[in-house]
Amino acid sequence: MSSVTRVKLLVGYGAASAFLLCAPLFLNDFRLNLLAKFLAFAIVAIGLDLLWGYTGILSLGHGVFFGIGAYAMAMYLKLEASGGKLPDFMNWSGLTQLPWFWKPFEYFWFAFPMGILLPALLALMLGFFTFRNRIRGVYFTILTQALVIITVTLFVGQQAYTGGTNGVTGFKTLFGFSLASQDTKNVLYFVTVAFLVVTFLLCQALVRSRFGKVLKAIRDGENRVRFIGYNPAAYQMVAFGISAGLAGLAGMLFVLHVGIISPSMMAIVPSIEMVLWVAVGGRGTIAGAAFGAVFMNTAKSLFSENYPEVWLYFVGGLFVAVVIFLPKGILGLFPKGPELLAGGGKSSSGFRRSVAGWVSGRKRKEENA
Amino acid sequence: MDVILLQIFNGLSVSSILLLIALGLAITFGLMKVINMAHGELIMIGAYATYVTQNLFMEYMPASSFGWYFITAIPVSFIVAFVFGFVLEGVLIRFLYGRPLDSLLATWGIGMILQQLARTLFGAPNVGVKSPEWLNGGWAVTEGLVLPYKRLFIIGLVAVCLLCMFVYIYRSHTGRRMRAVMQNREMASCLGISTRRVDAMTFAVGSGIAGIAGCALTLLGPIGPAIGTYYIIDAFMVVVLGGVGKLVGTVAGALGIGLTNTLFEYWTTASLGKVLVFLLIVAFLQWRPMGLVAVRSRSLDS
Numbered sequence: 001m002s003s004v005t006r007v008k009l010l011v012g013y014g015a016a017s018a019f020l021l022c023a024p025l026f027l028n029d030f031r032l033n034l035l036a037k038f039l040a041f042a043i044v045a046i047g048l049d050l051l052w053g054y055t056g057i058l059s060l061g062h063g064v065f066f067g068i069g070a071y072a073m074a075m076y077l078k079l080e081a082s083g084g085k086l087p088d089f090m091n092w093s094g095l096t097q098l099p100w101f102w103k104p105f106e107y108f109w110f111a112f113p114m115g116i117l118l119p120a121l122l123a124l125m126l127g128f129f130t131f132r133n134r135i136r137g138v139y140f141t142i143l144t145q146a147l148v149i150i151t152v153t154l155f156v157g158q159q160a161y162t163g164g165t166n167g168v169t170g171f172k173t174l175f176g177f178s179l180a181s182q183d184t185k186n187v188l189y190f191v192t193v194a195f196l197v198v199t200f201l202l203c204q205a206l207v208r209s210r211f212g213k214v215l216k217a218i219r220d221g222e223n224r225v226r227f228i229g230y231n232p233a234a235y236q237m238v239a240f241g242i243s244a245g246l247a248g249l250a251g252m253l254f255v256l257h258v259g260i261i262s263p264s265m266m267a268i269v270p271s272i273e274m275v276l277w278v279a280v281g282g283r284g285t286i287a288g289a290a291f292g293a294v295f296m297n298t299a300k301s302l303f304s305e306n307y308p309e310v311w312l313y314f315v316g317g318l319f320v321a322v323v324i325f326l327p328k329g330i331l332g333l334f335p336k337g338p339e340l341l342a343g344g345g346k347s348s349s350g351f352r353r354s355v356a357g358w359v360s361g362r363k364r365k366e367e368n369a
Numbered sequence: 370m371d372v373i374l375l376q377i378f379n380g381l382s383v384s385s386i387l388l389l390i391a392l393g394l395a396i397t398f399g400l401m402k403v404i405n406m407a408h409g410e411l412i413m414i415g416a417y418a419t420y421v422t423q424n425l426f427m428e429y430m431p432a433s434s435f436g437w438y439f440i441t442a443i444p445v446s447f448i449v450a451f452v453f454g455f456v457l458e459g460v461l462i463r464f465l466y467g468r469p470l471d472s473l474l475a476t477w478g479i480g481m482i483l484q485q486l487a488r489t490l491f492g493a494p495n496v497g498v499k500s501p502e503w504l505n506g507g508w509a510v511t512e513g514l515v516l517p518y519k520r521l522f523i524i525g526l527v528a529v530c531l532l533c534m535f536v537y538i539y540r541s542h543t544g545r546r547m548r549a550v551m552q553n554r555e556m557a558s559c560l561g562i563s564t565r566r567v568d569a570m571t572f573a574v575g576s577g578i579a580g581i582a583g584c585a586l587t588l589l590g591p592i593g594p595a596i597g598t599y600y601i602i603d604a605f606m607v608v609v610l611g612g613v614g615k616l617v618g619t620v621a622g623a624l625g626i627g628l629t630n631t632l633f634e635y636w637t638t639a640s641l642g643k644v645l646v647f648l649l650i651v652a653f654l655q656w657r658p659m660g661l662v663a664v665r666s667r668s669l670d671s
Contacts, residue, residue, distance in 0.1 A: 142606065146647055154644055272477055309488075318478065319477055320461065320479065324475065
């Protein structure tokens with residue numbers, strides 16, 4: 001990467017961070033809350049891009065991981081709001097005692113790590129049973145969709161433990177600070193920005209590392225990576241796990257901003273929308289995924305406030321247009337945009353040439369797809 | 370005893386619907402490696418075609434012939450969905466061959482547009498379709514065991530469709546070409562088969578079957594813009610479980626999922642039953658990753 005492009009990139013990132021830090025100054029409270037939500041979504045998008053854009057595995061089940069993280073945080077908040085008593089929806093459903101798996105969520109030091117670890121573990125398990133047997137591509141994608149369906153039915157069905165269709169809501173405080181107060185909301189906004197920046201830097205470092213290069217090699221030619229002696233399944237599992245953990249983190253932040261989580265927020269449609277964010281922003285670039293999430297959600301809230309019906313035609317059309325005309329997303333519109341932001345620049349292409357460069361152009365296209 | 374028989378019958382009934390939906394999917398997915406997420410919307414199109422047929426009969430035909438509308442609706446919904454599929458293939462799907470995951474996203478977008486279109490045309494609330502008189506009631510086998518005619522009719526309809534598909538795929542000229550393209554596209558093309566035409570035809574036939582599935586679904590309840598989405602994932606699971614490319618696999622997959630689903634839901638609850646079925650499918654794929662029946666091929670990256 002030449003020094004000029006490096007300076008350009010730094011200026012770009014600097015401007016983006018400056019915008020995020022100054023946002024509370026020029027956005028009203030409602031818009032700031034929306035932006036905070038979108039930034040949480042950007043974290044999911046980054047995780048999803050790590051899996052799809054870099055490893056070539058499309059998961060349509062990230063709503064589940066997002067939801068599990070969100071529920072972990074919601075359980076903590078709910079217990080804090082109930083103040084030692086049984087949460088209201090359990091009362092209605094006829095429970096007399098707090099279920100055993102709710103008990104440890106009384107403590108933040110337990111609930112917060114669980115919000116990341118539980119989705120990651122679930123992903124590792126599913127990954128273990130699928131990638132090890134080389135169930136991949138389309139088959140994997142369909143399995144993740146089935147995961148969404150059964151998780152949603154399970155959450156709706158076990159009303160006494162999960163709040164059913166209504167989900168968990170009615171939170172009041174976090175560490176004793178009122179969630180309704182604007183000061184708390186501002187702090188939470190900055191917390192989200194901090195998490196997003198950390199996620200961004202971590203993932204950027206990850207895709208530039210040796211690990212990230214293997215991921216890209218798996219994307220471009222899984223069998224060839226296997227023949228060299230790597231175990232692609234292990235890499236895929238870890239990528240899936242990290243990706244799911246990030247979705248869980250985003251879910252926790254989402255609950256803090258929105259104050260409710262219900263099964264409908266982890267269903268098929270939100271899960272697929274997450275993929276659209278990545279596709280629109282530009283898959284295979286961390287910055288593109290984050291940008292896509294914020295851009296699409298901003299567009300959605302501006303559009304759908306006024307034209308809810310047109311919006312759906314628009315989203316549908318966008319799916320088609322992006323897939324056919326813009327495989328690299330909006331960032332692909334800029335010359336060299338994706339290459340600049342993909343992470344690794346020239347060094348990765350050297351590695352790619354040596355590992356998976358034998359893959360013919362057509363084959364690569366197929367497996368990227 | 371009656372309860373067990375009734376459960377088995379319910380399972381068969383669920384399986385038959387799954388099979389009808391998965392048949393179309395298995396063809397498009399198996400032959401062209403296209404994941405058609407808009408398949409559910411083609412089902413919806415078939416259902417609305419039936420609804421429109423019914424309304425036309427009520428409006429223009431003498432009341433005595435109303436009972437015949439459903440028989441008319443079956444070919445009508447097939448043709449409407451067939452034409453839709455043919456157009457869809459021509460304007461969109463053909464750009465997506467060899468890119469299964471991209472096809473998934475693009476067709477999801479199409480599905481969204483079609484759903485919204487249905488909402489604009491027919492309104493968001495569900496509409497009811499009146500079943501013809503001769504399908505009401507049931508066949509009382511014993512005192513406690515009554516099998517509804519509607520479900521029996523659907524099972525029969527599925528059997529007929531299956532038979533037609535079998536003849537089409539394994540006994541006809543076009544079917545043989547289809548299988549040739551499926552197994553080795555380049556070689557088939559070298560031997561003078563127009564793969565373009567085979568693709569278009571196959572996709573359209575798969576869509577037409579989705580239309581029939583939609584027609585059958587109108588017997589079971591009201592229809593709405595989202596009617597297809599309820600079944601689509603289950604149908605995909607049938608295809609994954611059964612293996613791609615053979616009719617037998619799809620039949621076995623549908624029977625397996627339909628029967629175990631009913632069984633588990635009877636033993637446990639509806640939500641736990643679904644989880645158990647999913648776990649079973651994943652466990653099964655450990656043993657046979659390519660599904661129950663898979664066409665063997667020597668290609669490494671298939």
